[in-house]
Amino acid sequence: MFSVKRRFFRDLQRDRWAVRYLELQLYGSNLWMGVVSLDQGYVVQMQGITKEFPGVVALNGVDFNLKRGEVHALVGENGAGKSTLIKILSGAYQMDRGEIRINGQKVNISSPRHSQELGISVIYQEFNLVPYLSVAENIFLGRESMSNGVFINNKENRAKAQELLDRLELEISIDDTVADLGVAQQQMVEVAKALSMQASIIVMDEPTSALGNREIEQLFRTIEKMKSEGISIIYISHRLEELWQIADRVTVLRDGQFITTSDMETMDKDQLIKYMVGRDLTEQFPERNVSLGEEILRVENLSKKGVLENISFNLRKGEVVGFAGLVGSGRTELMRCLFGADRFEQGKIYLEGREIEIKSPRDAIGHGIGFITEDRQRQGLMLVRPVKENITVTALDRVISNLLIDHSEERRIAEDLVDKLRIRTPGLEQEVRYLSGGNQQKVVISKWLLEKAKILIFDEPTRGIDVGAKKEVYSLINELVGQGVGVIMVSSELPEILGMSDRIYVMSEGRITGELGSQEATQEKILQYATEE
Amino acid sequence: MIKSSPRKLAPQRRLDSFRKELGALTGLILLCIVMSFASPYFLSLTNLMNVLRQSTLIGIVAAGMTMIIITGGIDLSVGSVLSLSSCLTAGMIIWYGWNVWLSVALGIIIGAVFGLLNGLLITQIPLPPFIATLGIMGVARGLAFVYTGGAPIYTFPKSFRYLGQGMIGPVPFPVILMLIIYVLFYILLKRTKLGRYTYAIGGNEEAAILSGIQVGKFKTVVYALTGALAALAGMILAARLDAATSVAGDGFELDVIAAVVIGGTSLSGGQGGVIGSLIGALIMGVVRNGLNLLLVSSHWQRVILGVIILVAVTVDVLRKRGVFVKSRG
Ligand SMILES: Nc1ncnc2c1ncn2[C@@H]1O[C@H](COP(=O)(O)OP(=O)(O)OP(=O)(O)O)[C@@H](O)[C@H]1O
Ligand SMILES: [Mg+2]
Numbered sequence: 001m002f003s004v005k006r007r008f009f010r011d012l013q014r015d016r017w018a019v020r021y022l023e024l025q026l027y028g029s030n031l032w033m034g035v036v037s038l039d040q041g042y043v044v045q046m047q048g049i050t051k052e053f054p055g056v057v058a059l060n061g062v063d064f065n066l067k068r069g070e071v072h073a074l075v076g077e078n079g080a081g082k083s084t085l086i087k088i089l090s091g092a093y094q095m096d097r098g099e100i101r102i103n104g105q106k107v108n109i110s111s112p113r114h115s116q117e118l119g120i121s122v123i124y125q126e127f128n129l130v131p132y133l134s135v136a137e138n139i140f141l142g143r144e145s146m147s148n149g150v151f152i153n154n155k156e157n158r159a160k161a162q163e164l165l166d167r168l169e170l171e172i173s174i175d176d177t178v179a180d181l182g183v184a185q186q187q188m189v190e191v192a193k194a195l196s197m198q199a200s201i202i203v204m205d206e207p208t209s210a211l212g213n214r215e216i217e218q219l220f221r222t223i224e225k226m227k228s229e230g231i232s233i234i235y236i237s238h239r240l241e242e243l244w245q246i247a248d249r250v251t252v253l254r255d256g257q258f259i260t261t262s263d264m265e266t267m268d269k270d271q272l273i274k275y276m277v278g279r280d281l282t283e284q285f286p287e288r289n290v291s292l293g294e295e296i297l298r299v300e301n302l303s304k305k306g307v308l309e310n311i312s313f314n315l316r317k318g319e320v321v322g323f324a325g326l327v328g329s330g331r332t333e334l335m336r337c338l339f340g341a342d343r344f345e346q347g348k349i350y351l352e353g354r355e356i357e358i359k360s361p362r363d364a365i366g367h368g369i370g371f372i373t374e375d376r377q378r379q380g381l382m383l384v385r386p387v388k389e390n391i392t393v394t395a396l397d398r399v400i401s402n403l404l405i406d407h408s409e410e411r412r413i414a415e416d417l418v419d420k421l422r423i424r425t426p427g428l429e430q431e432v433r434y435l436s437g438g439n440q441q442k443v444v445i446s447k448w449l450l451e452k453a454k455i456l457i458f459d460e461p462t463r464g465i466d467v468g469a470k471k472e473v474y475s476l477i478n479e480l481v482g483q484g485v486g487v488i489m490v491s492s493e494l495p496e497i498l499g500m501s502d503r504i505y506v507m508s509e510g511r512i513t514g515e516l517g518s519q520e521a522t523q524e525k526i527l528q529y530a531t532e533e
Numbered sequence: 534m535i536k537s538s539p540r541k542l543a544p545q546r547r548l549d550s551f552r553k554e555l556g557a558l559t560g561l562i563l564l565c566i567v568m569s570f571a572s573p574y575f576l577s578l579t580n581l582m583n584v585l586r587q588s589t590l591i592g593i594v595a596a597g598m599t600m601i602i603i604t605g606g607i608d609l610s611v612g613s614v615l616s617l618s619s620c621l622t623a624g625m626i627i628w629y630g631w632n633v634w635l636s637v638a639l640g641i642i643i644g645a646v647f648g649l650l651n652g653l654l655i656t657q658i659p660l661p662p663f664i665a666t667l668g669i670m671g672v673a674r675g676l677a678f679v680y681t682g683g684a685p686i687y688t689f690p691k692s693f694r695y696l697g698q699g700m701i702g703p704v705p706f707p708v709i710l711m712l713i714i715y716v717l718f719y720i721l722l723k724r725t726k727l728g729r730y731t732y733a734i735g736g737n738e739e740a741a742i743l744s745g746i747q748v749g750k751f752k753t754v755v756y757a758l759t760g761a762l763a764a765l766a767g768m769i770l771a772a773r774l775d776a777a778t779s780v781a782g783d784g785f786e787l788d789v790i791a792a793v794v795i796g797g798t799s800l801s802g803g804q805g806g807v808i809g810s811l812i813g814a815l816i817m818g819v820v821r822n823g824l825n826l827l828l829v830s831s832h833w834q835r836v837i838l839g840v841i842i843l844v845a846v847t848v849d850v851l852r853k854r855g856v857f858v859k860s861r862g
Contacts, residue, residue: 379740382733382740382741393733405725
């Protein structure tokens, strides 16, 4: 029977419409999928994929194969081409050369819609949810069940949504407004939405970068659940440790080239990093020998109703103070208050012993405080502007003489930083939105290095950046504290907090619940403070 | 040191920075070629100067509107402000017999004040630009009617008429004025802090604030500048017609916005430039002039201009999409 179908197919090859129609019909039925994957074993086969952008070869003859029911990690440095490969699979980009087979059948993925019809669903880091609609409404947005063809059949939609959430064993109410959900829960809604489209292949581009440990656990449970239903998952992440927990196989890209595909079990971390960066990378957290200076910042009893409660802490010259805590514990809010981006009701801030008032980011910058925000797309970057302008925006005065911007001086300064941070861009005039995620993050960091800052606040500084770049950010922080800068580092990655901080404050529900010196701090202690009520 | 060091940065290509304007320019040239075949008069010096003259009002205000649109805003009040300030200036000169240049200066200041008001409403309350300027549009228009009683104020002294009718050699004075304004605004946008921050604000307002930019202040300045330009356009129009009326500039804001958009400045902010807007204004001028030469009724002209705006923006959108999806094989 199988071969009959095959021949039937071949006869129809010339009639594309009929083939497309049949593909849809057949892939829709599990029977056919089962038959094909028995034959091939692979649900996705990408061969020799090449994609060029002006000035950049993003992918050069990359192979990638996905088995049914596996979690396949895709790793590589920033700009290695991971997101580009995914965008080709999802129909957002068209490849220049190469071949894609889905369930053994050669396809030419022409649009995101086509990709969806083939059962592929991508969950991007920037969610595509409508904030003020409910969970159920979001899941079926644009595909609502109708009664009489006119009215949305809410009852049926809600029932179907509930069924999906139950299937994923999620404790989210279908009537919650998406805006009220945490990041992790929003992600779960995205997963549910993908499943509602009958997706059999789900791609997750850096799903854990915005999540805390607790949320990651939940995500992994959901992934296991999907896996057990035979759904295949492509999983991109810069948090290498978690790969051994969740992934079955891993593919490494470097500079747009395919490097290797291997079972997770037979791969160790050092080897994986070596594949990624092309050489050995020793000691993630570089040694630092800085003697601490006098106190540079002291915050006393800072409070903001319902958000922050009696926050007191201090920072010394040349010190790295880490802020640990669960997502939503108030760390970012505290930093925004310090920086004048948000108001607080009570509390005093002393800079070098003198009380200061900070009413706006401009005041803060005037006092020598810099803030590297966690959400680069929303708060850090002007996406449609060139790299150069994004770098110099905080320190434009340095390149202005006689009221006019000195373009060559500006270029020189920007080029210095691009070199120093190894930002991969075809030029200073490239719009930031075309940079890979990690390189965007480096641009955000770079703009604060121009001003002579006394205090730098790093909020999740290594989110989305690769192992090599992480180490460079750490070296950079060391260099800064070596020059007497005080650094505050908010991070949800415990190894990073432990590896970099001289002192650690732990926050929970808007309060500081613990302070730990670098000697006494352990993951367990931090977690204990972080979950304290 | 990580291995993937950035390749040597490519030097900035000069042409690249004008890529966006290239589309509009091609459109303008094509239009001129078509027109020169359609009407033998089109290419005559007098007519070309006419086209330029007709483009000046839209052109001058479009320079300011470009900056507003780059910040992500819009200004619907320019037509009304144009009318009000020209009426007030006319009143000062003709009714009260004040010094001509003092009156012109005051008129322009009044325009700037209305722009300032727009800016304050938008940044201090804050109101959405569309609403704030819609309100001011009504207020300014109404005040113009109140002040003039609805009747035109006419017969200016010769010195004032020069603003609209004067010639420097074969070139009308307002055209020279427009070109000077464009040179200034080009420099303003590309070389000054105000210009750079205009792009930054439109590119991402929140990031701009967090970078220490006084967003409110700079936005307000941009609206005030545009108000002043609208007033200046009002002077030129009154001088050309030798009359100031409270109905002048009705619907003018849409022409100005159209010129800016045709010129490739994106309504979503952060991108664009004045050169494109100048070309956009010229396109509007050529089309108007051409349709007049071809004796197309003014009613049909509206239809055709509407279609042209749609075509221009569609072409722009398609071209942009072409950058994202390069389809081959
Ligand atoms: N639309 C585009 N236009 C121009 N260049 C692009 C575009 N998209 C990606 N690139 C370039 O292609 C290369 C690969 O980018 P990609 O986003 O795939 O990297 P990535 O592996 O996902 O990196 P990261 O880990 O930083 O997210 C980068 O050099 C990037 O600058
Ligand atoms: Mg990426």
